[in-house]
Amino acid sequence: MGERARWCHLAIDGSGDLTLPESQRLDYLKQAFVAPGHDPSSWLTGWYPETHDAQAQARNETPVDAYFAGGSVPILDLQAQYGTVVVPNVFKPILGDRVTTAVVPDAGHAIAPEQPEAMSDAIAQFARSVYQIEPWSRFETGERVARTRDLSRVRPRSAQPVKSGGHSPGGAIPAVGDELVAAITRKSPVRHR
Incomplete structure (x- = not known):
């Protein structure tokens, strides 16, 4: 080590x-x-x-080789600007175009509590690109609401999604399937504090 x-x-x-x-x-x-x-x-x-x-x-x-590639689905390598726990920019050179890298500014490894909206935006943008979902509309109230759309036929562009149940190495988040699509496209407003 x-x-x-x-x-x-x-x-x-x-x-x-x-x-x-x-x-x-x-x-x-x-x-x-x-x-x-x-x-x-x-x-x-x-x-x-x-x-x-x-x-x-x-x-x-756990040997790194046991989880590093994340199967064959698209991967979001979500990096913190000031992350010290994870080695930055390690996935894309090895795994190629299925890796999308996003850097969350003014955050350490604790991205969620430090920059929740920037983290959510990066994940939503990644999911929209994987599932070809229209972007959010921002209304005068500041609420985010998905545009109405029939999602019954929405499927990822890539291989079968991986169900993820815990922390992913290096902040990488594999596409997680219908649950993610449903969460991102719910018709009720999602309020950000």
Whole structure:
């Protein structure tokens, strides 16, 4: 294991180690998860040691070749501008045109809580391109609503979608099938806070 990987594992593991002093955990959280200038204190709680340990064990024992290619479906390589956990730009040179790369600005590995709208927009744009869905319409109220469309025949342009049940390596998100299409195209408004 290289020096960068050792440092990264130490910061990830230290972030969820509830036996460490709060100040040390905050340092680890800043190193591994959040963009510069962002406050990681909300991440001090909500850790489940058994889950954290199981994820660490899976990370340490699963050969990269077992999951790297993500099958044969399109992949979204969602990268954080200040991500330190994942090696950037590793998928496209190896997996080619089925990889779409999107970089979320002003975010660390904790993309969802730091930049939820930018992350959602990148995922929706990717899903629209894979499923050939019309873009969202933005109304004066600020709500996002999908244009009315018969989606019963919408299918991905590529091979059979992979059902994904957990964290994907490197932030890559494979196309996940009809559930994603339904979520993105629901006819009721989705409100962003």
